[in-house]
Amino acid sequence: MDEELISLEKVTKVYGGGTRALNEVTLSFEKDQWTTIMGPSGSGKTTLLNIIGCLDLPTSGIVRIAGKEVTGVGQAALTRLRRENVGLIFQQYHLVPYLTALENVMLAQYYHGSPDETKAVDALKNVGLEHRLDHPPAHLSGGEQQRVCIARALVNEPAILLADEPTGNLDQTNGNVVLQMIQRLHAEGRAIVLVTHNPDISELGDRTIRIVDGSVEQDFKSGGDRNGE
Amino acid sequence: MFVRLLRKSILRRKSRFAMGVASVLIGAAVVTALFTVSLGVGDQVGQEFTKYGADLMLQPQSNTIQIGLPGVSIGSVTEQKYINESDLWMIKTIQHKANVLGFAPFLYQVVTVGDGPNAQQAVLAGTYFNKTIQILQPASPQDPSVFSTGIEDISSWWKVTGNWITDQNDTTSAMVGSNVAQKLNLTVGDSFKVSYAGAQNGTTATTQNGTTATTQNGTTATNEKELKVAGIVESGGAEDNQIFVNLPVAQDLSSRPGKVDTVQVSALCVRCPVADMASEIQGKIPGVQGTTITQLTNAEMSTLDKYQSMMALVTAVALLASTMGIFTTMTANVTERRREIGLMKSIGAENRSIASLFLAEATLTGLIGGIGGFGVGIVLAQFIGLRVFSTTIPLRWEVLAVAIPIAIGVSLLASALPVRRATAVEPAIVLRGE
Numbered sequence: 001m002d003e004e005l006i007s008l009e010k011v012t013k014v015y016g017g018g019t020r021a022l023n024e025v026t027l028s029f030e031k032d033q034w035t036t037i038m039g040p041s042g043s044g045k046t047t048l049l050n051i052i053g054c055l056d057l058p059t060s061g062i063v064r065i066a067g068k069e070v071t072g073v074g075q076a077a078l079t080r081l082r083r084e085n086v087g088l089i090f091q092q093y094h095l096v097p098y099l100t101a102l103e104n105v106m107l108a109q110y111y112h113g114s115p116d117e118t119k120a121v122d123a124l125k126n127v128g129l130e131h132r133l134d135h136p137p138a139h140l141s142g143g144e145q146q147r148v149c150i151a152r153a154l155v156n157e158p159a160i161l162l163a164d165e166p167t168g169n170l171d172q173t174n175g176n177v178v179l180q181m182i183q184r185l186h187a188e189g190r191a192i193v194l195v196t197h198n199p200d201i202s203e204l205g206d207r208t209i210r211i212v213d214g215s216v217e218q219d220f221k222s223g224g225d226r227n228g229e
Numbered sequence: 230m231f232v233r234l235l236r237k238s239i240l241r242r243k244s245r246f247a248m249g250v251a252s253v254l255i256g257a258a259v260v261t262a263l264f265t266v267s268l269g270v271g272d273q274v275g276q277e278f279t280k281y282g283a284d285l286m287l288q289p290q291s292n293t294i295q296i297g298l299p300g301v302s303i304g305s306v307t308e309q310k311y312i313n314e315s316d317l318w319m320i321k322t323i324q325h326k327a328n329v330l331g332f333a334p335f336l337y338q339v340v341t342v343g344d345g346p347n348a349q350q351a352v353l354a355g356t357y358f359n360k361t362i363q364i365l366q367p368a369s370p371q372d373p374s375v376f377s378t379g380i381e382d383i384s385s386w387w388k389v390t391g392n393w394i395t396d397q398n399d400t401t402s403a404m405v406g407s408n409v410a411q412k413l414n415l416t417v418g419d420s421f422k423v424s425y426a427g428a429q430n431g432t433t434a435t436t437q438n439g440t441t442a443t444t445q446n447g448t449t450a451t452n453e454k455e456l457k458v459a460g461i462v463e464s465g466g467a468e469d470n471q472i473f474v475n476l477p478v479a480q481d482l483s484s485r486p487g488k489v490d491t492v493q494v495s496a497l498c499v500r501c502p503v504a505d506m507a508s509e510i511q512g513k514i515p516g517v518q519g520t521t522i523t524q525l526t527n528a529e530m531s532t533l534d535k536y537q538s539m540m541a542l543v544t545a546v547a548l549l550a551s552t553m554g555i556f557t558t559m560t561a562n563v564t565e566r567r568r569e570i571g572l573m574k575s576i577g578a579e580n581r582s583i584a585s586l587f588l589a590e591a592t593l594t595g596l597i598g599g600i601g602g603f604g605v606g607i608v609l610a611q612f613i614g615l616r617v618f619s620t621t622i623p624l625r626w627e628v629l630a631v632a633i634p635i636a637i638g639v640s641l642l643a644s645a646l647p648v649r650r651a652t653a654v655e656p657a658i659v660l661r662g663e
């Protein structure tokens with residue numbers, strides 16, 4: 001049995017408007033595990049990802065990350081937990097437009113408090129962008145931008161990688177490149193939580209969670225894990 | 230990384246940054262102009278003060294004589310009362326004695342200049358040019374026992390062709406007003422005769438200093454005096470119609486020894502307590518009434534006050550405009566960069582890092598706007614100086630030390646709210662795809 005990395009206990013999230021986005025969700029995520037989260041639009045997938053990634057706090061319930069309780073810590077502590085443990089991959093890449101690819105990666109190092117240009121260059125090499133270091137995002141294709149985003153997410157070596165529809169804005173070819181990279185990262189032993197609408201992608205992961213109306217409807221082994229049983 | 234982030238984020242939005250700088254520049258320019266003009270004009274107004282002559286006029290109590298202020302003609306004399314010349318030293322013993330820049334007594338009389346058909350009437354004024362006065366009882370033992378003063382101290386703006394009278398014992402020289410000189414065709418070095426026909430019979434016995442006295446009609450005496458033009462005075466005021474001589478000459482001519490009509494006192498400060506000084510002198514010297522030259526003082530003050538309150542208003546408006554300009558650009562800046570801020574937070578930026586990025590930009594805006602505004606303000610100050618005060622205003626570098634902190638302060642103040650909004654951006658927005 002793998003070590004428990006993140007655990008949620010009866011986590012409920014109610015937004016300001018009264019929307020109950022998550023309803024007493026209890027889940028745990030293990031090291032090395034690739035979890036795919038699926039479900040209809042508005043079911044609470046992104047909300048769940050925000051809470052796992054320490055981007056937001058639940059209304060009630062307990063969240064633990066690497067054994068430490070997240071709930072009840074202040075905003076500053078939440079920020080620290082996030083930058084120590086979590087790497088984020090976005091559907092819209094979210095690169096800083098006036099910085100080069102390399103600078104975007106180094107920005108994560110800067111906020112992490114560990115600037116190291118060589119390491120940042122290596123991170124971009126790993127995603128095959130060594131020839132694009134000094135390009136601003138506007139001069140990069142969508143696939144390349146997403147790879148910069150992956151390099152940025154990984155440069156501080158987080159234990160867990162969160163991805164919300166990472167291929168949602170990419171064509172088939174570029175989407176596959178990105179997925180292959182995530183597979184490689186998974187193979188290297190990183191926990192991955194990925195939100196997608198695409199059932200094919202869920203086949204790549206170890207486990208699939210289906211959320212409907214803020215509750216876990218299904219939680220089953222998939223892809224490699226299921227086949228390996 | 231911070232510097233690079235700051236520089237690149239500014240370069241990316243050059244025009245917006247320039248708008249912020251321009252906003253600060255307006256305020257800084259007005260502040261610079263205000264301070265530069267105030268500093269420059271502060272001195273200058275002090276000078277203008279003395280330019281208008283005395284700050285205080287001493288007259289005999291209940292005297293019906295119309296005082297001969299510069300620019301005001303002298304009226305007729307009815308019942309004559311005088312100030313005693315021998316009391317004048319007391320002016321220098323009042324509590325505000327340090328503020329007494331100088332004073333000059335005046336004894337006026339209408340004289341006939343020249344002879345026959347060419348004779349002209351003129352006002353002859355006896356005064357001090359450069360008189361050493363014994364202070365018989367100094368207010369405290371450390372105070373000096375002598376004080377040198379005279380008309381030169383209170384009429385420094387006079388334009389004199391030739392020379393001032395410098396010897397207090399000189400009984401033959403006169404300084405002639407430019408109008409008188411023109412009418413009588415007098416130039417420096419010329420001699421002329423004055424005669425006074427108003428002296429009371431019997432008082433002529435007191436004449437001294439070579440003044441000759443003749444008796445006419447048995448009741449009035451005509452005193453005559455030969456004078457030499459030492460200098461010609463141009464003041465633009467009543468002085469141009471007068472002839473000035475040492476006080477004893479006038480006293481002899483009209484046989485009024487030791488008497489003085491008025492005393493003009495000049496104070497040495499921009500906002501002197503002239504009213505206090507007046508009442509102090511009144512208390513010291515019996516039979517003397519002290520009047521502040523409030524009209525002129527007020528005119529001066531109100532020019533400066535009007536200017537300053539106008540500038541204060543303009544400054545307030547300009548700084549408000551600056552604040553609003555900065556607030557608007559900073560708010561737009563934060564709004565435009567919401568996603569970027571969320572991203573920075575999501576990858577680990579603390580509120581402090583976000584705030585310092587925007588505050589650094591605000592500081593830079595303030596600094597550049599402040600320096601630019603200082604330059605513009607200097608030009609503005611010259612314009613105001615020439616327009617309002619008809620003078621050039623000297624460059625004052627110390628104003629830079631005021632303008633820049635104000636510019637940066639305004640910039641930071643106006644940015645406070647937008648920066649708070651920046652730090653309040655939730656990192657969760659990056660996943661929501663806003």
Ligand SMILES: Nc1ncnc2c1ncn2[C@@H]1O[C@H](COP(=O)(O)OP(=O)(O)O)[C@@H](O)[C@H]1O
Pocket residue numbers: 015016017019020021039040041042043044045046047048661
């Ligand atoms: N910041 C928010 N304020 C109010 N309601 C929100 C907010 N974010 C999400 N919601 C609501 O919560 C529910 C779940 O949203 P979300 O987690 O984004 O779903 P999904 O990612 O599965 O589409 C939706 O009804 C959505 O409208």
Ligand SMILES: [Mg+2]
Pocket residue numbers: 045046
């Ligand atoms: Mg979503």
